[in-house]
Amino acid sequence: MPGVACSVRVTNLNPADTIGASAWLVESDGHRILLDAGTCPGVEGRAGLPLYSQVADQEVDAIAISHCHQDHCGSLPVALRHFPRARVLMTEPSYFLIERVLHNSVNVMKRQRTERNIPDYPLFHHNEVDEFSYLFQGFKYGKAEPWSPVRPGTADKPTPTVTFHPAGHVLGSAGLKVAHGRESLFYTGDVCFHNQTLSPQADFSGTQSDVLILETTRGATETPAGFTREAELQRFITAIREGLQSGGVLVPVFALGRTQEMLAAIALAMKSGELNRQPVYIGGLGRVFTEIYDLVAARAPNRRPDLNLHEALDLQVLEQRDFRKLRVDGQLFVITAGMLSENTAAHHLAQHMMPEERHSILFVGYSAPDTPGGALRAAERGEPFHFSDSAGELTRQCRLENFDLSAHANREELVDFAVQMAPRTVILGHGEPDARDWIEAELRDRLPKLNIIQPAPGEALEV
Numbered sequence: 382m383p384g385v386a387c388s389v390r391v392t393n394l395n396p397a398d399t400i401g402a403s404a405w406l407v408e409s410d411g412h413r414i415l416l417d418a419g420t421c422p423g424v425e426g427r428a429g430l431p432l433y434s435q436v437a438d439q440e441v442d443a444i445a446i447s448h449c450h451q452d453h454c455g456s457l458p459v460a461l462r463h464f465p466r467a468r469v470l471m472t473e474p475s476y477f478l479i480e481r482v483l484h485n486s487v488n489v490m491k492r493q494r495t496e497r498n499i500p501d502y503p504l505f506h507h508n509e510v511d512e513f514s515y516l517f518q519g520f521k522y523g524k525a526e527p528w529s530p531v532r533p534g535t536a537d538k539p540t541p542t543v544t545f546h547p548a549g550h551v552l553g554s555a556g557l558k559v560a561h562g563r564e565s566l567f568y569t570g571d572v573c574f575h576n577q578t579l580s581p582q583a584d585f586s587g588t589q590s591d592v593l594i595l596e597t598t599r600g601a602t603e604t605p606a607g608f609t610r611e612a613e614l615q616r617f618i619t620a621i622r623e624g625l626q627s628g629g630v631l632v633p634v635f636a637l638g639r640t641q642e643m644l645a646a647i648a649l650a651m652k653s654g655e656l657n658r659q660p661v662y663i664g665g666l667g668r669v670f671t672e673i674y675d676l677v678a679a680r681a682p683n684r685r686p687d688l689n690l691h692e693a694l695d696l697q698v699l700e701q702r703d704f705r706k707l708r709v710d711g712q713l714f715v716i717t718a719g720m721l722s723e724n725t726a727a728h729h730l731a732q733h734m735m736p737e738e739r740h741s742i743l744f745v746g747y748s749a750p751d752t753p754g755g756a757l758r759a760a761e762r763g764e765p766f767h768f769s770d771s772a773g774e775l776t777r778q779c780r781l782e783n784f785d786l787s788a789h790a791n792r793e794e795l796v797d798f799a800v801q802m803a804p805r806t807v808i809l810g811h812g813e814p815d816a817r818d819w820i821e822a823e824l825r826d827r828l829p830k831l832n833i834i835q836p837a838p839g840e841a842l843e844v
């Protein structure tokens with residue numbers, strides 16, 4: 382802007398031009414905060430890490446985490462190697478989740494190192510998670526927290542702060558407002574503007590800022606006319622009921638968020654009699670996160686603080702050793718991985734169930750095209766297709782349905798939010814190129830004077 386000294390610098394550290402790994406370095410008058418420290422899902426080894434080495438010569442005062450999904454926090458210990466003086470800030474519920482998430486990724490990476498021969502793995506170790514954990518702090522929503530140490534001679538200058546705003550995406554998720562003197566920036570993280578069964582919609586009141594970093598996950602996804610989440614949930618419950626009458630039902634889910642939202646919908650349907658009460662099989666990590674959901678239900682934004690999933694449901698943890706003697710007919714599996722990645726219970730069950738007409742596989746989230754889940758969803762019934770390297774070629778005969786029960790805002794809501802805020806600059810990230818392009822075109826149409834930027838990997842912007 383001519384004549385105005387702009388002192389906020391934003392660097393996009395996502396190494397990919399796709400959804401990739403979230404990591405934004407924000408600098409204001411010499412103070413630096415890293416917003417998120419993710420890894421690229423599906424990208425193996427060090428190639429999935431943010432471009433930390435590009436900014437390794439800079440001292441970072443703090444790292445703020447929007448929520449505990451891998452693409453937002455999965456490289457936190459690596460970031461801390463680069464920025465050892467940084468404090469790590471997150472919401473209170475995320476504080477209960479993050480060490481579990483990071484220890485689990487060490488386990489997964491160690492397994493992949495041997496099974497898939499990825500010598501880079503693990504990218505960090507259990508002891509690093511433990512050693513760094515004293516830096517982690519959990520904060521309440523809505524309170525501005527200072528994050529930068531007072532430097533000599535700067536006591537009279539304004540202190541930068543970060544505020545966590547409920548993002549409605551998953552337990553503990555937040556949009557992050559960074560304020561410093563007269564400058565402010567808001568980063569949506571992953572956001573959901575509609576109610577889910579447990580998670581209430583985002584509350585982004587008070588987030589008005591000069592700069593907006595907007596996620597664009599669903600920018601290329603059309604919302605069908607007349608779509609309602611209630612009707613979609615009803616269709617999901619009906620598919621479970623019908624599926625259990627003929628065979629087994631598999632709902633592939635992510636362990637954190639999707640699992641608990643689907644369990645809550647199933648619990649309510651069992652309570653109302655729409656589904657008969659019966660055991661629900663979940664994975665070990667899904668059980669851990671469900672436990673934490675139950676424990677923090679009362680202190681996090683929650684539409685059903687009275688609903689204790691462990692009490693409402695007969696949850697059974699499915700162990701790998703149970704696979705061989707497992708009877709699938711009439712059983713309900715709400716289990717990882719959401720994209721049917723290899724060496725998971727869901728992959729194993731899908732391989733076993735898809736050749737049989739009587740079974741059902743019900744997808745409730747996104748599968749990247751290059752994953753086994755993506756391959757299965759693209760395959761025609763009765764046509765052989767390559768499912769995965771370990772399972773090889775398979776033919777689907779089972780029922781397969783997709784349900785739009787996303788934990789992300791739809792694209793019209795994202796545009797409305799940006800238009801309502803009308804910041805000086807909108808930075809589009811966390812989406813595929815076609816998704817970002819759709820959002821950019823809509824915004825240009827509605828706010829012709831708005832500065833809109835799609836930064837390339839590693840690009841630094843003065844905003």
Ligand SMILES: [Zn+2]
Pocket residue numbers: 448450550551571
């Ligand atoms: Zn997420």
Ligand SMILES: [Zn+2]
Pocket residue numbers: 450452453571811
């Ligand atoms: Zn994300």
